[in-house]
Amino acid sequence: MSAHAVADYATKLARNRLGLWLFVISDSFVFIGLFVTRIVLLGPNRPDLNQILGVSVTALLLLSSFFMNRAEVEMAHGNRPAFVRNTFITMTLGVLFLLGVVGVEWQLAPFGPADGAQGAVFYSMTGFHAFHVLTGVILLFIVWNNGRRSVYTADKHWGVEAAAVYWHFVDVVWMFFYVGLYLMGSPV
């Protein structure tokens, strides 16, 4: 790339990053709203949920962040096969998380979405978060497919960075939701 092209790319990259972080901050306000709703409506109580399942799905999401970070590092160093492999593992862990929460936890929960504040809080928090995980998995699939087709290079891989930041954001949100839904207060 010429010096001008490099400078142009750096400017675009800086703007893209700012835009992405502004989106992350604005999206986090919705999650903060949901968390405050949990505090107000449930107070010192918490839904009686399966603790082993809760910590298991949390571990899956943390692990997925680890592999996403590896994928980004590998791409930044031009190791495309490792990027593709790690992104695939991240996607798989994301799908397993979704299956754990929506496919298992929602079925095991001893209450439904219409069963008072507890149901409303639990299903809206996990549902909204699961929707973000689903969109994250779709984003990762696009990035993974692009990676397989050699769209990214060590010098130019904004798509990978954006997908990684979004994925880690979803992980950060769950760190708080896990505490709010599974650990804070006494089970009722």
Next chain:
Amino acid sequence: MAETTDQVASSRRTELGAGVWVMLMLGVLTFGEFLVGVIAPPWGSALLLVAAFKAIFVITYYMHVGRLFKAENGGH
């Protein structure tokens, strides 16, 4: 100045290593949260501080928030 192959390999190892340490720390803290939450639920709100601590690590080392304030490509 272009990096040598050794420098590139070394920086890759360093970045991957940092990722492993962050993951280990997140794992230990999450297991601690789980134990406290199950054994002593009234301490639950203190666990929010632990969650915030974990979030700061992810935002710093995995999301690379510092790149926002760098003029150069930073990572690309």
